[in-house]
Amino acid sequence: MDISAEFVPEGSPKRRQIQVAAEQLFLAHGYGAVSMDQVARTASVSKATLYAHFASKEALFATIMQDKGLETPLYEGMFPEQVDDLRAVLESMGTRLLRFMLRERTLSLYRVALAEAARFPELGRTFYANGPCTMRERFIAWLGVMDQSGLVQVDDRDIAAEQFMALMRSDVFLRRSLSIDPLPTDEEIERSVRAAVDTWLRAFGR
Amino acid sequence: MDISAEFVPEGSPKRRQIQVAAEQLFLAHGYGAVSMDQVARTASVSKATLYAHFASKEALFATIMQDKGLETPLYEGMFPEQVDDLRAVLESMGTRLLRFMLRERTLSLYRVALAEAARFPELGRTFYANGPCTMRERFIAWLGVMDQSGLVQVDDRDIAAEQFMALMRSDVFLRRSLSIDPLPTDEEIERSVRAAVDTWLRAFGR
DNA sequence: GTCTATAGGCCGATAGAC
DNA sequence: GTCTATCGGCCTATAGAC
Structure with missing residues (x-):
């Protein structure tokens, strides 16, 4: 589901920090209410580093939010083929x-x-x-x-x-x-x- | 429904302009993405006038958005007492x-x-x-x-x-x-x- | 009430050193 | 890649004239 994770397995801790921080902030407050300063501060990273990884706020938001589907194995054992009741x-x-x-x-x-x-x-x-x-x-x-x-x-x-x-x-x-x-x-x-x-x-x- | 409207019947055209502009902008883009500059510009009013009517952006948003219920007579004739079919x-x-x-x-x-x-x-x-x-x-x-x-x-x-x-x-x-x-x-x-x-x-x- | 002008700060984004 | 320092701009909010 999160394909890009394979390209940054453990490789870039800062990038991972940015992703975690951005996801948390965007999910909690939406796009407009979150600033790049906030993301950088929460991720313990400078803004320059942030912009080295993501070209813009829009790109960061789009990248983080898309393919954020169901990470839960929601469907596991949800649809049994043999049904009594x-x-x-x-x-x-x-x-x-x-x-x-x-x-x-x-x-x-x-x-x-x-x-x-x-x-x-x-x-x-x-x-x-x-x-x-x-x-x-x-x-x-x-x-x-x-x-x-x-x-x-x-x-x-x-x-x-x-x-x-x-x-x-x-x-x-x-x-x-x-x-x-x-x-x-x-x-x-x-x-x-x-x-x-x-x-x-x-x-x-x- | 919109009680405050009674206090400004036709009295303040500027206030009405502000209300119309703010409602349109907030509905279209949400809270964070709309600026007070934008509201003032759209309402053809200076920012000082805007702040003379509404104490803050939060107050403006809350006032405009609350009690914005169903202005439509949605229910008119919707629930007939005599029903054949x-x-x-x-x-x-x-x-x-x-x-x-x-x-x-x-x-x-x-x-x-x-x-x-x-x-x-x-x-x-x-x-x-x-x-x-x-x-x-x-x-x-x-x-x-x-x-x-x-x-x-x-x-x-x-x-x-x-x-x-x-x-x-x-x-x-x-x-x-x-x-x-x-x-x-x-x-x-x-x-x-x-x-x-x-x-x-x-x-x-x- | 309404305007112009602006304070003071935070915004997104970048330059330059390492 | 990462930092510090900073740009120009727009932000919310206000001062002061009328």
């Missing part, structure tokens, strides 16, 4: 997905991508491709298996997958993304996921 | 809601609220209260009427309302909010809404 599997998937979307890091990336997508078109595209789009594709493929097992009744897998994810972006997620509520408790998350799975199963379950 | 009514409601959410002005406010909610907590709260929360409350009230008419089968109106709105925030909305796609066509909107209403009705219709 479909409801339980969907609830486990949903809980995992919603938990991931509610992580501070994911939310920060979402907020920055949304806010700066107009100025950095690649950012919106990359976020979508590495995030929601990948998740949906995997879900669609898994739906194919479930369909063959006769566990679901799905005319249009694309729509079924989209709606599963849309149902996860519930009010809990909206309120948290707007910084209204703190991180919801496990109970709140499970309640929201259970309600979403209920609805999805009534539409697509057999 | 429930599906048609839900599709009409959904289309209207999705269209509103996809308007450039609504999206800009959403992006700014999301990006700056951490720095301006009131902003996230106000956006939620004037937008999604109000819509959900009206939907819940309307669901009560539908329930009495025996047209729907809803255990928890809150969940049913939340999920109706979540289903409207579909992939079409996500892609547009990330500036990936242009404004979707009428057909795309209707297809998305129809699929959402299908699913919602299978879960809550009678």
Whole structure:
């Protein structure tokens, strides 16, 4: 995912410091509110060094933010081929997905991508491709298996997958993304996921 | 909604110019990327005049952005008490809601609220209260009427309302909010809404 | 209230020494 | 590659005249 990391394995500690500092600052405060002075100070590096590695603030932001997809092995064991209890599997998937979307890091990336997508078109595209789009594709493929097992009744897998994810972006997620509520408790998350799975199963379950 | 407007009915054209300019600039570019010079220039007003009306950039932003709720009479005739064709009514409601959410002005406010909610907590709260929360409350009230008419089968109106709105925030909305796609066509909107209403009705219709 | 002019500082970016 | 030192400019905010 982060291909450039291979070109700087351990080679340039300063560059690594810059990357870490820039990522943290940009994710926390967005593009406009972060200055190159701040990045240099946080990275314990002079501005000249910073500009030796990145041509401009825009280039730094674009480089750091793009390909910042899902580093988490989110999908590991998420889509079992053998399913006894479909409801339980969907609830486990949903809980995992919603938990991931509610992580501070994911939310920060979402907020920055949304806010700066107009100025950095690649950012919106990359976020979508590495995030929601990948998740949906995997879900669609898994739906194919479930369909063959006769566990679901799905005319249009694309729509079924989209709606599963849309149902996860519930009010809990909206309120948290707007910084209204703190991180919801496990109970709140499970309640929201259970309600979403209920609805999805009534539409697509057999 | 905009209470302060009553204190400056037509009285201060300069103040009105400032409000219009600031709103446009902040919505288009966010907080950090807009300067007071820019606001003054766009409003055809000197910076001193600007600071005579608003104590600081933060105060200007907070004043302009808060209580910028739904000026549109979005809800007018949206919730009919007499319903023959429930599906048609839900599709009409959904289309209207999705269209509103996809308007450039609504999206800009959403992006700014999301990006700056951490720095301006009131902003996230106000956006939620004037937008999604109000819509959900009206939907819940309307669901009560539908329930009495025996047209729907809803255990928890809150969940049913939340999920109706979540289903409207579909992939079409996500892609547009990330500036990936242009404004979707009428057909795309209707297809998305129809699929959402299908699913919602299978879960809550009678 | 409104202007011109400017203070004082931080901005992005660079020159030059090592 | 890395530093110190600094450029010219734009930033938020204000002083003082009218």
